[in-house]
Structure formats: structure tokens, C-alpha cells
Amino acid sequence: MSNFEPKIVCFLCKWCTYSGADLDGTSRLKYPPNGVVIKTMCSSRIDPEHILYAFQQGTDGVFIGGCHPGDCHYQTGNYKTQRRVLLLQKLLQQMGINFERLQLEWISASEGKKYANKIIEFTDKIRELGPVSRMDGKEDIE
Amino acid sequence: MKKIGVFICHCGVNIKDTVDVERLTEELADYPGVVYLENYMFMCSDPGQNLIKKAIAEHKLDGIVVAACSPTLHESTFQNAIEEVDINKYQMEIANIREQCSWVHNVKEDATLKAKLIIKSAIEKLRLNESLIPVSAPLTKRVLIIGGGITGIQAALDIADGGYEVILVEKKPSIGGHMIQLSETFPTLDCSQCILTPKMVQAGKNKNITLYANSEVESIEGFMGNFTAKIIRKPQYVDPDKCTMCDDCTSACPVVVPDEYNEGLSFRKAIYVPFPQAIPSSYTIDMEHCLGFEPIACGECREACEPDAINYDVKTEEISEKIGAVIIATGYDLYPVENMAEYGYGKYPDVLIGLQFERILSATGPTGGVMLRPSDGTVPKNIVFIQCSGSRDPERHLSHCSKICCMYTLKHAKLYKHKVPDGQSYIFYIDIRSGGKRYEEFIQQAVSEEGIIYIRGKVAKVYKEGDKMIVHGMDTLTGKKMEIETDLVVLSQGIVPSEGARQLAKSLKLSTDEAGFLIEAHPKLRPLESLQSGFYLAGAAQGPKDIPDAVAQASGAAAKVLALMANDEISHEPVIAYVDDNKCSGCGICIGICPYGARVLENGIAIVNDVLCEGCGACISACPSGASQQRNLTDDQINNMIKVILG
Numbered sequence: 197m198s199n200f201e202p203k204i205v206c207f208l209c210k211w212c213t214y215s216g217a218d219l220d221g222t223s224r225l226k227y228p229p230n231g232v233v234i235k236t237m238c239s240s241r242i243d244p245e246h247i248l249y250a251f252q253q254g255t256d257g258v259f260i261g262g263c264h265p266g267d268c269h270y271q272t273g274n275y276k277t278q279r280r281v282l283l284l285q286k287l288l289q290q291m292g293i294n295f296e297r298l299q300l301e302w303i304s305a306s307e308g309k310k311y312a313n314k315i316i317e318f319t320d321k322i323r324e325l326g327p328v329s330r331m332d333g334k335e336d337i338e
Numbered sequence: 339m340k341k342i343g344v345f346i347c348h349c350g351v352n353i354k355d356t357v358d359v360e361r362l363t364e365e366l367a368d369y370p371g372v373v374y375l376e377n378y379m380f381m382c383s384d385p386g387q388n389l390i391k392k393a394i395a396e397h398k399l400d401g402i403v404v405a406a407c408s409p410t411l412h413e414s415t416f417q418n419a420i421e422e423v424d425i426n427k428y429q430m431e432i433a434n435i436r437e438q439c440s441w442v443h444n445v446k447e448d449a450t451l452k453a454k455l456i457i458k459s460a461i462e463k464l465r466l467n468e469s470l471i472p473v474s475a476p477l478t479k480r481v482l483i484i485g486g487g488i489t490g491i492q493a494a495l496d497i498a499d500g501g502y503e504v505i506l507v508e509k510k511p512s513i514g515g516h517m518i519q520l521s522e523t524f525p526t527l528d529c530s531q532c533i534l535t536p537k538m539v540q541a542g543k544n545k546n547i548t549l550y551a552n553s554e555v556e557s558i559e560g561f562m563g564n565f566t567a568k569i570i571r572k573p574q575y576v577d578p579d580k581c582t583m584c585d586d587c588t589s590a591c592p593v594v595v596p597d598e599y600n601e602g603l604s605f606r607k608a609i610y611v612p613f614p615q616a617i618p619s620s621y622t623i624d625m626e627h628c629l630g631f632e633p634i635a636c637g638e639c640r641e642a643c644e645p646d647a648i649n650y651d652v653k654t655e656e657i658s659e660k661i662g663a664v665i666i667a668t669g670y671d672l673y674p675v676e677n678m679a680e681y682g683y684g685k686y687p688d689v690l691i692g693l694q695f696e697r698i699l700s701a702t703g704p705t706g707g708v709m710l711r712p713s714d715g716t717v718p719k720n721i722v723f724i725q726c727s728g729s730r731d732p733e734r735h736l737s738h739c740s741k742i743c744c745m746y747t748l749k750h751a752k753l754y755k756h757k758v759p760d761g762q763s764y765i766f767y768i769d770i771r772s773g774g775k776r777y778e779e780f781i782q783q784a785v786s787e788e789g790i791i792y793i794r795g796k797v798a799k800v801y802k803e804g805d806k807m808i809v810h811g812m813d814t815l816t817g818k819k820m821e822i823e824t825d826l827v828v829l830s831q832g833i834v835p836s837e838g839a840r841q842l843a844k845s846l847k848l849s850t851d852e853a854g855f856l857i858e859a860h861p862k863l864r865p866l867e868s869l870q871s872g873f874y875l876a877g878a879a880q881g882p883k884d885i886p887d888a889v890a891q892a893s894g895a896a897a898k899v900l901a902l903m904a905n906d907e908i909s910h911e912p913v914i915a916y917v918d919d920n921k922c923s924g925c926g927i928c929i930g931i932c933p934y935g936a937r938v939l940e941n942g943i944a945i946v947n948d949v950l951c952e953g954c955g956a957c958i959s960a961c962p963s964g965a966s967q968q969r970n971l972t973d974d975q976i977n978n979m980i981k982v983i984l985g
Contacts, residue, residue, distance in 0.1 A: 203984050211869065212849070218408045221437025229443045229452040232459060232983040233434070234976060235409075237913070241955025241968065246976050253984040269847050269870070270954035271933040280959070305869075306851045312442070 202256035202322040204231035206315075207246075209239045211269040212304050213261025219308030227315040230322075231259060239263070239300075240273030244284045247298060251288070257297045257322040261311065264302040274302070292330040296321060340465055343374040343399040344457060345390055347381035347406035349436055356440035358450040362405070366457060371465055373397055382412045387419040394423050401429035401467060403460045405453065407436040410860065426469030428912075428970055433460040455983050462978040467970045472909035473948045477563040478662040479903050480505065484555050484842070485667035487515020488534060488885060489877030489892040491541045493665050496896035498546035502903050505659050506541065507569055508551045509838065512616035513538055515669055519599065521699035521707075523885055524749040525780035531702065535615045542617040550657065551618055554838070558846055561952065562872030563662045563908035573652035576609070578620035580647035583611070587621060590642035595627045597704075601694040603712060604704035609639045609648075614702065623648075662908075663872050663899045666848070666856060667892065668839040670878035673728035673736055673832040681724065681829055682800045687713040688807055689800060689827045691727075692746055699753050709757040711826045714805065718825035720762040721754055722809045723747045724797050729832030730768060736832045738853055741882035743830035744771045748781055750828060751790045764791045764822055766811055774884065793820060800827050833882040848873060855881045866895045874898055913969050914951040915958060919943055921965035928957035928966055 208214040214235050220227065236242060239262030247258050260281065262274040278300060285295035299318055303311045346362055348354035359377040367375055374397045378386050381404055390402060402425075404416050409432040417427035435453040443449040481497050483490045486508030494504045506513070518538075520530035541547055553571040560566050576587075593608035608628040609621055629635040631650040640648040675683045675691050683689045688711050690698075701707035711718045725747050728735040744767070751763040770792070772778045784790050797811040809822045835854040843850045848868050849857040856875045859867040866874055876895040877888040902908070915928075915936075924942040931937075936950035937957060944966070958966045964973060 205980055205983055215410070215869075218410060218434075218437040221408070221441035224441055226442055226444060229439070229445075229448040232452060232455045233438055234459065234979050234983070236955060236971065237968075238954040238956060241959055241971065243959035243973065243976075245973070246959075246980065249977050250980045250984065253981055255980075255984050266844060267847065267849070270952060270956065271847070273933075273954050273956050276931070276956055276960070305849050305857060 200323060200326060202230050202319065202327070203254065204257045204259060204319065204322065205250045205255050206231040206233045206259040206261065207239065207242045208233050208235055208261040209263060209269075209274075210235050210237055212263040212267070213301070213311060215305035216261070216303045216307050216311040219305065220312050223308050225308060225312040227312045228319045230319050231315060238268070238270050238273040239277040240270070242277065242280075244280050247284060251293060251297075251328065254328065256325070256328045257299070257318060259315065259318050260298075260300045261303045262300065264304055267304065293328065294325055297325065297328060339371050340400040341373045341398060342371045342461055342464060343376070343390070343393050343397065343402040344372055344461070345381055345393075345402060345404045346375070346377040346435075346457070347386070347404065348377065348379045349407060349440075350379065353406070353436050353440045356443060356446055356449045357435055357453045358446060361450060362454055362457065365454065369458065369461065371461065374399060381406050382415055387415070390416070390419055391423045394420065394425060399425070401425065401431075401464045403431050403433055403457060403464055405433035405435045405457045405460070408432070408434050408438070411863075428467055428470045429464065431460040431464040431467070433457040455985065458982040458985070459979040462982050463971070463975050466972060466975045466978070470912040470969060473912050473914070474907045475561075475563055475910045475949045477903070477905055477908045478565070478660050479503070480659070480661045481663050481665065481899050481903070482507065482555070482558070482565070482567050482659065482661040483665045483667060485515070485669055485836075485877070485879065486510075486513030486541075486549070486551070487667060487669045487877065488517040488537070489669065489888045490515070490665070490667035491537050492889050492892035493667060493876055493896040493899075494541055494547050495537065495544065496893050497899055497903075498544045500896070500900045500903070502546065502900070504547045505567070505569075505661060506547055506549050507553050507555055508549070509554050510612065511552045511574065511622040512612045512618065513541060513549065513551060514613070514615075514617070516693070517885060518613065518615070519601070519693060519700075520696050521701075521703075522749065522753060524745045525774070525776045527749070527752075531615065531700075538615065538617045542619075549618065552622060553657075555842065556845075558664060561910065561950075563902075565661045565664065565872060567659045567661055567664070569657040569659060571655040571657055573654060574620060575623040575648055575650060575652055576621040577647045577649060578618055580645045581620050582645055582647075583619065583621075584644070586642040586644065587639040587648065590638040592636065592638060593627050593629060595624070600697045600704045601691070603694055603697055663874065663902055665874045665876055665895050665899060666842075666846075666868070666879050667877045668842060668879040669836045670833045670882065671836045673834050675728075675829065675831055677735060678727055678829065680799050681727065681797065681827065682802070683829060686800070686802050686807060688825065689829065691829050691831045692743070692750065693831075695750055695828045699750070699757070709754060716825070717758055718761065719758070720764070720822075720824045721751070721826045721828060722797075722807070722822055722824045723751060723763060723765045723828045723830060724809075725765060725767045725830045726796075727829040727831050736834065736853060738832075738882070739771065740833040741771070742884045743832070745774070745777055745780070745884065747828075747830045748784055748790070752784050752788060755788045755790070762789070762791070764793055764824070766793050766795055766797050768794070768796070774886070795820070833878065835879060839879055846870070846873065855879065866891060866898050910949060911953060912948075913971065914948060914953040915946045915955065915966055915968055917944055917946060918965045918967065921963050923963050923965070925962065927960050927962065931956050931960045
């Protein structure tokens with residue numbers, strides 16, 4: 197397990213987290229290269245089916261970055277995302293996939309450092325959890 | 339299958355040093371659909387763009403992927419380039435391998451592998467991209483400017499001169515902002531009011547400018563070119579057409595409150611003119627302090643008013659204005675001085691903030707321009723100025739530099755010296771930042787000719803002993819403790835966005851930085867625009883600024899707006915939602931989820947209003963039958979991207 201490098205899909209909202217991730221570049225902050233970004237106009241564009249599809253295709257983790265509550269460029273998209281993610285985490289758990297493999301974070305365009313730190317934390321956590329398997333979900337989400 | 343070209347940029351060494359561009363060029367050559375690959379030192383340069391255009395013509399490419407910097411920088415550059423060779427601009431995708439790859443990773447092997455995945459996912463997206471035509475929408479040729487300080491006034495005048503209508507909204511009863519409170523301005527020592535009031539009068543009289551003072555913008559709805567602003571106009575209770583400015587009402591008014599214009603150093607009545615040169619030139623009743631007229635508790639002012647200009651029955655108005663663009667010029671406030679307990683502000687009357695000192699220096703101030711200290715009305719024989727009060731102190735206060743304090747403190751010291759020639763001033767400073775035209779000369783002249791003493795260090799404590807103030811500090815150049823006995827202490831208080839600006843930014847969905855200043859679309863190349871289309875930034879709302887910079891930015895933002903207004907209609911991003919009629923069951927879930935009211939049911943099918951849709955995609959992930967899709971970001975495209983990323 198020591199050489200395990202997880203594969204991660206990151207869905208980032210164009211208005212906040214994607215710009216925050218760009219800021220890491222301009223500030224030359226470093227984080228692990230495991231995640232590859234798919235840019236969406238809003239985190240609410242991310243259909244739960246895409247997340248399930250990613251797990252089906254063998255991702256070890258899915259990271260979603262959206263605007264802070266109240267800051268959504270489209271007024272309420274991030275609330276929709278939060279509801280969907282919470283529900284999907286329960287569903288993942290029932291499917292036997294540890295819900296922690298799906299993480300949602302609010303990261304603004306000015307929070308480059310937060311993005312780098314969250315990606316470092318998330319990658320470490322997924323490294324610890326090991327490769328995705330249907331059997332790694334805990335019994336109960338609560 | 340679409341014929342795709344891939345162009346990998348070295349960005350000098352920025353990408354090439356961490357990402358093996360030659361290897362990518364080789365390894366992606368047999369990727370499905372890719373018929374041409376090239377890497378080059380600077381793709382964004384003219385030769386780089388020509389290389390792309392030549393390849394499109396020679397290899398009959400249908401679309402291209404440019405692996406380079408973030409799309410924020412050069413997406414439009416490459417879109418324009420391919421449009422020149424008649425390829426639709428939506429047949430171009432950026433693979434962000436600089437900001438999100440080469441700049442954030444160290445190991446070349448890892449970065450190269452990641453860059454490959456980024457490029458592949460861009461190819462997959464491009465493969466299913468449609469050629470789109472921007473949706474055109476009408477353009478309302480009117481502009482809303484929020485904030486009537488020097489920035490808002492300058493922008494309003496420029497746009498009005500360009501022939502377009504301006505709605506200027508100011509929260510206070512008069513325009514003029516902080517600049518009208520200033521005595522003289524650095525580095526030329528022009529009288530601030532003398533240079534500002536003519537502009538205020540122009541703004542008040544200009545036929546193209548509608549001024550709403552005592553008003554606030556509550557909401558702005560719509561999209562670039564077609565906004566509707568809701569403005570709350572608080573009543574002034576005095577009809578400016580009837581008012582003769584005789585001042586009988588203020589003599590009659592029994593309520594005395596601290597005067598905001600003089601920063602609390604003098605008093606005004608509950609019915610008042612903010613300052614003699616106020617525009618609009620009229621009295622206002624301050625309802626917060628008036629004894630009230632529902633029922634009438636006092637009524638003295640109305641009885642005293644001969645022309646019968648006072649009407650207590652005026653109600654708050656809600657005004658709706660149609661506009662095409664918005665300039666935010668909400669300005670600044672001083673960092674709350676209550677947070678600086680160690681300097682004794684509020685406890686000792688002889689500890690002032692910069693704006694208060696500005697009022698004492700001013701001919702229209704509480705002392706009529708005579709240098710007197712507040713506690714006992716004597717002439718201060720020495721003054722200690724404390725710079726960076728609240729600024730550059732990330733542990734306890736603001737982390738940013740407030741930019742103007744070095745200069746205004748020196749201006750204060752100079753003006754003090756002119757008024758009290760035998761007086762001595764001391765300035766505690768961390769660094770002197772005098773990076774403006776003729777600013778350094780201004781400082782050097784003051785030090786060599788006016789005998790102002792600069793002490794590098796911070797003040798720990800200010801307290802009173804007898805009728806003197808004692809300032810305890812440290813001179814960090816000599817390492818010695820300092821104790822200065824002084825008559826007056828002036829704090830060069832740091833700058834924060836104005837009160838309410840943060841709330842406004844929130845309700846308009848404009849992003850702000852940690853301190854609450856508005857974030858520009860690009861810090862260097864698009865400093866006057868917000869990322870939110872149709873919103874422009876100017877003045878201290880975007881960051882601490884002196885008057886020349888604020889005015890320059892105001893005219894800059896005005897020029898941007900004038901360029902927009904010169905169009906007959908605006909084009910609206912076509913990356914929006916659409917519906918597959920065959921799949922739509924007419925359930926209507928998308929209608930409730932759309933924040934813009936862009937979805938309606940027509941003949942049992944939920945259609946999309948192209949002009950109203952902003953393309954967030956919330957309806958797409960909500961659609962249970964997969965009938966709703968986003969142009970150029972369909973479910974298939976996302977899934978294909980996921981598939982190659984996980985390859």
C-alpha cells in the first residue's frame with residue numbers, strides 16, 4: 197500500500213475554487229498532482245451521476261469546490277450542491293464506498309492557500325483509505 | 339471524427355521546466371482524433387498564433403486544444419486567433435497546464451503525466467463541442483454608479499459627457515465623499531474643496547445625470563446590458579425647490595447631535611445641511627435623531643419654515659431603474675479606531691484620527707482652520723503622528739498597507755508647521771512608502787526644510803499626565819525606548835472598504851478579498867472590471883487609493899462603460915442550457931430550480947429562454963430524464979473527461 201497514489205477527480209466552480217486554484221499557481225504554492233480538474237460554471241452543474249460514474253471508472257476520490265454560502269455567482273447553486281453531496285454521501289456509504297471519498301469544500305477565488313491545503317489533506321486521506329473498493333464503507337454514516 | 343490540433347506552450351521556461359513538452363508531443367500523437375501537434379516557446383505571441391492559424395489551414399483542423407496558461411489569461415486570445423481563419427471560437431479548448439500544473443508541482447515526471455491527462459480531457463471536451471453563435475440581446479444605454487465620492491463623480495461626468503444617461507446613487511445626503519472633508523491634498527497642497535466643489539456642481543447640474551442622494555441600491559437583477567436596479571430613496575422631508583436655505587429651521591431645532599462632517603468634533607441639529615457646499619443643496623431631517631413626527635412630537639422646524647418647504651408626510655420611495663452597466667465606487671472608511679485601545683482614542687480628547695485632524699486644518703472645520711486642540715482649545719506646541727495605526731499588523735489588525743497614510747501624515751505635519759511655525763511634529767513610522775509622482779520630493783523637502791522628525795518604530799502606549807499626552811514607543815533604528823511628551827496625538831488610521839460595501843458586494847455577488855475590497859477580473863490586465871459581466875470597479879472600493887489613482891480609475895472605468903455603450907446590442911454567452919424535446923417529460927423540476935426564471939413550460943416541454951439563461955447548469959443536474967443539457971458541457975462530455983482522467 198505504501199506506493200499507492202490515488203486518482204482524484206476535482207470538479208471546480210469557475211468563479212471561485214477554479215480561480216483559487218489558479219492563484220496557487222501564481223503564488224507557486226505546491227500540492228500533490230493526483231487530482232485533475234474539470235471546470236464547471238457552477239458546482240450545481242455536477243450531476244450526482246457524474247460522481248457515481250467517476251467511482252465506477254475507478255476514481256479513489258472526488259473533490260468538489262464551490263463558492264462560500266451566500267456567495268454563489270448564480271445565487272443558490274452551492275446550496276443545491278450541498279444538498280446533493282450530503283445525500284450522495286449517504287448513498288455511497290450504502291453502496292459500500294466510504295463517504296469521505298467525496299468531499300465538498302467552499303473555497304473562494306482569494307483562498308488559494310485553502311485550496312492547496314484542502315487538496316493536500318484530501319490526498320493524504322485518500323492515501324490512507326487506500327484504493328477504492330466497494331467494501332471500505334463504514335457501517336453507518338452517522 | 340473531428341480533426342484536432344494540439345498546441346503545447348513552453349511559456350518560456352514556466353511550463354517547459356516542469357513539464358516535458360517534447361514527450362507530450364510524442365505521446366499524444368496517436369491519441370484518437372489528434373492529427374497535428376506542435377510545441378512552441380510562446381503560443382500567445384504573434385508567431386505562436388500564426389503557427390496555429392497555419393496548421394489549421396494546412397491540416398484542415400476542425401478544432402484545437404491549446405495547452406498553456408489559465409483560460410482567464412488567453413482564452414479570448416486564441417478564440418480570436420481561430421476566428422480569423424473561420425473556425426468557430428467554441429472549437430478551442432485551453433488545457434491549463436501552467437497555473438494548475440507546472441507552477442504547483444515540482445517533480446517533472448508527475449507534472450508531465452498530469453499535464454497529459456489535462457490535455458486529454460480538453461481533447462475529449464473539444465471532440466463534442468458545437469459551434470455556437472453568441473446570443474444577442476438588447477442594450478440599455480444607461481449606467482448606474484454607486485457612490486458619489488470623487489470616483490463616482492468623475493465616472494459620472496465622463497459618461498455623461500459621452501452622451502449617456504447616468505444614475506448616481508449616494509448613501510449620504512450629499513455627494514462629495516471623503517474628499518470634501520479634506521483640507522488640502524498631497525503633494526501639491528491644493529485646497530481639496532476648491533478642486534472638488536466645481537465637479538460636484540457639474541454633477542448636480544448635468545442633464546445626463548440623475549442624482550439620488552440619501553439613497554441606497556437594494557438589488558440589481560438581470561444581466562449585462564439589461565439590469566434592473568432597485569433603489570431605496572430615503573425622504574429628506576425638505577423640498578429643495580421651495581427651500582431658500584435661510585437656516586431658520588436649524589435655529590428652531592432643539593436636537594443637538596455630533597456632526598459627521600466634522601468627524602464628531604462639532605455639533606449639528608437634527609435638521610441640517612451636511613456642509614455648506616452640499617449637492618443637492620438642501621436640508622435633510624435626520625430621522626434617527628429627530629424627536630419624531632408620527633405623531634408630531636416637536637414640529638418646531640416646520641413652524642419656523644416660512645416658505646413651507648418642510649413636509650413630514652414624504653415616505654421612503656422605491657425606485658426601479660433600467661440600466662446596462664454598473665460602476666461600483668463605494669469608497670472607504672477608516673479602520674474602526676475602537677480596536678486600538680492602546681492609543682487611548684475615545685478616552686482622551688487629544689487623541690485624534692487623521693480625518694478629524696483634517697477637519698481641524700480645514701477652513702470650514704470646527705475651529706475655522708485655527709490649530710487648536712480639542713480638550714482645552716490651546717494651540718498644540720507639538721504633535722505625535724502614529725502611522726500604520728491598524729495597518730500592516732496581520733496578527734491583530736489589517737494585514738494590508740493602506741497606501742495613503744504615509745503621504746497624508748506628512749501633509750498633516752506640514753500643514754501643522756505652516757499654522758504653528760514654532761511647533762514640532764514627530765512621526766512614528768514602519769516604512770515610508772512614497773511611490774507616487776513627486777511624492778518622494780514632498781517628503782524630502784519636509785524633512786530637510788520643515789524640521790519634521792521621523793522615528794522608525796511602533797508606539798506601545800499613549801496615556802495622559804497632567805495636560806500632556808505621553809507617547810511610549812521604541813526607536814527600532816537605535817534600539818532605544820522613547821518617551822515623548824506631547825500636546826496632541828494623531829493616528830493615521832488604516833483603510834477598510836466603506837460600511838455597507840461588503841453587504842452590497844454580497845448581494846450583487848461580487849467577489850471580495852479578505853479585507854472586503856472588491857476583486858478585479860485580473861489584477862494587472864483587467865483591473866477595472868469585475869468578473870461579473872457588466873460590473874466595473876473604481877476607486878478605493880477596489881483597494882486603498884489616493885485621489886489621482888481613484889480619479890484615473892474612475893475615468894478608466896467610464897471609458898470601459900462608454901465602449902460598451904457604443905454597441906447597438908450586446909452578445910450573451912451561448913454556453914447555456916438547452917432541452918432535448920424527445921426526452922423532456924414536462925415534469926417542471928427545472929422551472930423551480932432556475933434562479934433566473936429562464937425556464938418555462940410550453941406545450942408540455944420545458945424550454946429555455948436563451949437571453950435569460952446564465953448557464954449555471956443547475957437545471958441540468960436536476961433533470962431526471964437527462965433532457966436538459968448544457969451547450970459544450972453536456973453529460974457525455976463530462977463523462978468522457980472523467981473517463982480519460984481516470985484512464
